[in-house]
Amino acid sequence: MLFLNKHTISKIGRNIIQTAVEDAYKLVLNAGYNMPDRMHVPDKNNTLLLMPCFSKDFFVTKLVTVFPEAPRHDQPAVNGMLVLCDNVCGKPLAIMDGAALTAQRTGAVGGLAVKFLTAQSIKTAGIFGAGVQGLSQARYLLFNRKIKTIYISDLKKESAIKMSQILKAQFNSVEFIVSENPNQLVKNCQVIIAATTSRKPLFKADKNLIKGKTFISIGSFQPDMQEFPDTIIANADNIFVDTMFAVKESGDIAIPIKDNVITEDKIKEFAKILKDRIDPENKTTLFKSVGMALFDLSAASAVYKLALENNLGQKLDF
């Protein structure tokens, strides 16, 4: 059995993870998986999420803990652990840092949206949210497109500055600009990615501001959270979700449906794009992700195979 920590998982190539997430979408197309609803286990103010998923060869259980008070003790609010087993005998194969794997696969979910929903030629991008997910989104964005300028916005300006410095050290030829004006950011950028915990739309928009742009929402994982204004979903040429659960789980879809801004039949599963590509040129597009254990399963399987081939991780004396 193997243990793969944060450091090892963070260093796995983005090509490996993005291919794995694309493979997950292929499993969606041919229904080659079994993913029960995630389980929410409450205890005091905390939550334990249990996310199992099975494919033909493997299965995972991701455990995520959400402890809102942990930052008071200088600990992260969210921890995660993932157990990968073979799905022939149920034998445990690997234990992985769940937070690091989640950051990687969520970056790749955004990366695939960039790959299939933006023009090859785009040069400008904006990112709302300078946390772990925002950073991962930036890296996968740059893996997929030759962006010249990235605008970064965060409620805490220091966080945006820090993220721009980290990225500058890694991507020297890209210009990083800390933005304090959300509307200016949207105006300047061809693709806008939000990875925040915002409960209200991050900017106000009229039709002209958003036209021809691609909007990717990674935050808003609850029905009362919304990152983008209704104008976008109301005027988008295409609306995609990573899983149809997004319709009930995220306010970015649930709120405009409830308010009769759009109807549910306009929402398409992103996996379908693998069969029926769209021409993203001059199109207004919205992509909303809430994530699913299938991404973890596919990414963890790929990481495990790579670890075996390259002798990565710590061997556990099982």
Next chain:
Amino acid sequence: MLFLNKHTISKIGRNIIQTAVEDAYKLVLNAGYNMPDRMHVPDKNNTLLLMPCFSKDFFVTKLVTVFPEAPRHDQPAVNGMLVLCDNVCGKPLAIMDGAALTAQRTGAVGGLAVKFLTAQSIKTAGIFGAGVQGLSQARYLLFNRKIKTIYISDLKKESAIKMSQILKAQFNSVEFIVSENPNQLVKNCQVIIAATTSRKPLFKADKNLIKGKTFISIGSFQPDMQEFPDTIIANADNIFVDTMFAVKESGDIAIPIKDNVITEDKIKEFAKILKDRIDPENKTTLFKSVGMALFDLSAASAVYKLALENNLGQKLDF
């Protein structure tokens, strides 16, 4: 973070584990825990069980996989993994071999039944089932009582012989007898422990055969499984269960209730014995265990503390 494998957990002293399980019963008395129902996740013919439990300081999630076809590939049908976290910040503390911990804590559940429900003076014992659990029951029995002779019965005589040899090597002064006559075994013994997967009672009994003896049922974890004949529950002076879930989960309780052999109000929670001891002398007693995640939590917490103090296990570079 620590990894504690089968070998390390099997060597933990029985005093440590039995005290931990007794502590779990104390938590039952003062309602000092939160244990959601275990979750059954089916996939093909296999089952994943997720068993979370929270106390003030710690929480565990035990993952158990049941793959009935695995023995065809020379793999065990049941695998387990336990994740221990702190319950203040949700931080993962240790990963433990779930099967080894389950065997230890289940042994201790039987051990405590022996401690509180049999006379100090007993000298003879019988064990049905020579698997992992039967072996652990024998060890905890001998931890609690100075038994002179143990009768061992199993459908596979070789298994009973092997178990008697393993135990003889460890407990040289005890006599081990392989029994092929279940009724003779019951007749000869003062305490009878069953740890089998039997669906039908293991022996036929009249009132005289069972009088004054203690019966401990560890198997029969489903409503259609039964280890002991109804005569015992019908004539017992005391009937205890480790958790009231046993009433619906085990056929040893559910079947006689359904058949109006007894009424549910005769069933008592074992934890109460910590406050109100009984005099087991000349009493006919039935104890039925189905186990619960609270035992895992309490045992895993104790093992973790001991591991820290004694530098046990493998350190994970988290």
